[in-house]
Amino acid sequence: MGCKLSAIMDDPGSVGIVETKYLTFAEPPQEMPLECGRSLGPITLAYETYGELSPAKDNAVLILHALSGNAHAAGFNHPHERQSGWWDIMIGPGKGFDTRRYFVICSNIIGGCKGSTGPNSVNPQTGRPYGLSFPLVTVRDMVNTQKVLIDHLGIDQLLCVVGGSLGGMQVLQWVVSCPERVRLAIPIATTSKLSAQAIALDEVGRQAIQSDPHWKDGDYYGKATPRRGLSIARMIGHITYLSEKSMHQRFGRKLQDKTEYGYNFLADFQVESYLRYKGDNFVNRFDANSYLYITKAMDYFDLAQPYGTLEQAFAGVKAKFLVISFSSDWLFPSYQSKEIVSALRHVGAEAIYTEIQTDYGHDAFLLESEQLTSLITNFLSHGRRRAS
Amino acid sequence: MGGLGEKIRLDDAGTVVHLTPVHQTIIDLIPEGTRVMDLGCGEGDLMLALKVKKKVRAEGIELSEACIQACVAKGLFNVHHGDLDEGLADYPDKSVDFVILTNTIQVLQRPMFLIREMVRVGKRCIVSFPNFAHWSVRWQLFVRGRMPKTDHLPYEWYETQNIHLTTIDDFREFCRKAGLHVLQEVPLRTSRSGQHTGVRFLPNLLADSAIFVLEEGAAPRANSGAARSAPHGSSG
Numbered sequence: 001m002g003c004k005l006s007a008i009m010d011d012p013g014s015v016g017i018v019e020t021k022y023l024t025f026a027e028p029p030q031e032m033p034l035e036c037g038r039s040l041g042p043i044t045l046a047y048e049t050y051g052e053l054s055p056a057k058d059n060a061v062l063i064l065h066a067l068s069g070n071a072h073a074a075g076f077n078h079p080h081e082r083q084s085g086w087w088d089i090m091i092g093p094g095k096g097f098d099t100r101r102y103f104v105i106c107s108n109i110i111g112g113c114k115g116s117t118g119p120n121s122v123n124p125q126t127g128r129p130y131g132l133s134f135p136l137v138t139v140r141d142m143v144n145t146q147k148v149l150i151d152h153l154g155i156d157q158l159l160c161v162v163g164g165s166l167g168g169m170q171v172l173q174w175v176v177s178c179p180e181r182v183r184l185a186i187p188i189a190t191t192s193k194l195s196a197q198a199i200a201l202d203e204v205g206r207q208a209i210q211s212d213p214h215w216k217d218g219d220y221y222g223k224a225t226p227r228r229g230l231s232i233a234r235m236i237g238h239i240t241y242l243s244e245k246s247m248h249q250r251f252g253r254k255l256q257d258k259t260e261y262g263y264n265f266l267a268d269f270q271v272e273s274y275l276r277y278k279g280d281n282f283v284n285r286f287d288a289n290s291y292l293y294i295t296k297a298m299d300y301f302d303l304a305q306p307y308g309t310l311e312q313a314f315a316g317v318k319a320k321f322l323v324i325s326f327s328s329d330w331l332f333p334s335y336q337s338k339e340i341v342s343a344l345r346h347v348g349a350e351a352i353y354t355e356i357q358t359d360y361g362h363d364a365f366l367l368e369s370e371q372l373t374s375l376i377t378n379f380l381s382h383g384r385r386r387a388s
Numbered sequence: 389m390g391g392l393g394e395k396i397r398l399d400d401a402g403t404v405v406h407l408t409p410v411h412q413t414i415i416d417l418i419p420e421g422t423r424v425m426d427l428g429c430g431e432g433d434l435m436l437a438l439k440v441k442k443k444v445r446a447e448g449i450e451l452s453e454a455c456i457q458a459c460v461a462k463g464l465f466n467v468h469h470g471d472l473d474e475g476l477a478d479y480p481d482k483s484v485d486f487v488i489l490t491n492t493i494q495v496l497q498r499p500m501f502l503i504r505e506m507v508r509v510g511k512r513c514i515v516s517f518p519n520f521a522h523w524s525v526r527w528q529l530f531v532r533g534r535m536p537k538t539d540h541l542p543y544e545w546y547e548t549q550n551i552h553l554t555t556i557d558d559f560r561e562f563c564r565k566a567g568l569h570v571l572q573e574v575p576l577r578t579s580r581s582g583q584h585t586g587v588r589f590l591p592n593l594l595a596d597s598a599i600f601v602l603e604e605g606a607a608p609r610a611n612s613g614a615a616r617s618a619p620h621g622s623s624g
Contacts, residue, residue, distance in 0.1 A: 320465050322460070338478065341468060341478075342478040345447075345468075345478070345479070346480070350465040350466050351465070351466065351468070352456065352459070352460055352464075352465055352466070352467050352468075353467070353468045353469050354453060354456045354457075354467075354469045355453070355469045356453060357453060371453060371457060374457050374460075374461070375456075375457055375460055378457075378460045378461045378463075379460055379465075382460070382463035382465070383465070385463075386463065386465075
């Protein structure tokens, strides 16, 4: 373990040991009104920061995560941690988000189960976990809470807001909700609204959870949890994050620890065994109700809806955009990014759009990529220079 | 045509771009402060030069991921990944002043389709292409009986992407059939030293490339023919 610690300290590209912080606000009676008409308070938001805020406070980068992510984007929370933060490949000294130049903030989301207020939090009024009494939160609500965090950090204007998938939806919501507060925006592998197919897949995942006998209308805290249901939901989700080609390359029809079919329903194929592993692993780190709430927030997300059209939604944006999609992403296909770019062009916003050729599907944004690093590095440095 | 260009220093900040003689002539043709779209913008050299020299608002469409990365590295923030053979459906009518297509029309699947898209989206279009009727091309095919290879057409027949090569006379005919109004023709001759000069005499034989300025042909052609002009001297 001492070795691990020194390895972390010696890695010049790592932010090292970092601490997850928590901001609590909206204490009753000043609860935060939500899009669904209800209100929520108190609200706790988990976040981490890396690097130093410049004296002019003009180097802040806000990183927003996807469905199963958390505030821990880089480095290690403690020396024994086996895995670094979820976007460690992009955040650190000399990396895409160079922490020698930028003050990087990663914010968690409400509705989740990673330290921020969500259905597994204790409702102070009842002294019991919210469960299904937790209000439906939307992407706009998530962004509203993040605004409070950015205010708290004393930052008027963010140099950049960036995120993939659900994180990209938050990016889009940020530039529309607070056009004056974002100079550069990087929505990756995202969409301004989910397709019917994507909603359908979310719904199958939710049905898997809700049909688990342990789910009990969400009131399972302190008892047996809906492990099977959540595991199946994750298995479905995981299929949507990969491409047909990458699954074929990785698993093909290879058998797991055997050379002949078993002629039973145990996991013969490696891909079956992999999905079961992914599902079981997820259950240990995620709350089933949070899965329901967050997927529903994604389904409800429709950036254009309150404004009529996407062009009208973007009417006041000030930010410059780097919009990135992945060629093999069939969950949020490239045409959805192109729609965003087309609307941005219509309102005169500067936008770079690129489709990165990859076989890794939707989850490609989490993987090490020279293209992604080069694009982000240059976009940030030119963007910062241009604005100053 | 990588070998034909030269490095040009744009400003005191030391911005350097790689421009071909055709690029330099096109820069002369673009008025200051206009809105310009460069189709197949490559690494963005022409866009950057136009931004610095002519203060244009430039945007580009490019198929190559690597080229888009190079554009971003130059600080060009208006570049979209796209395939010109799919047209310009995302771009509204007359939304830019000039749509530029340099040395690319010969690789398109459907030149007529794109040229119509160009005059739809742009008030005017600038198209450049290598002239396949240049004497050196004719010489290689007619006398030597070989597939022509020139500075402008450097590829072997089995490797070339040039599937729709044309001549100055054929392009003029193409414009007429497409219902386009030719505002200006600039036939060019490039010397070994990289200097480029306008060609007034027998352009279809002596010019190695040409630039056409076009617009939608609604206006009746009052004059007997299009204005033919040489570029503003050489800028070697």
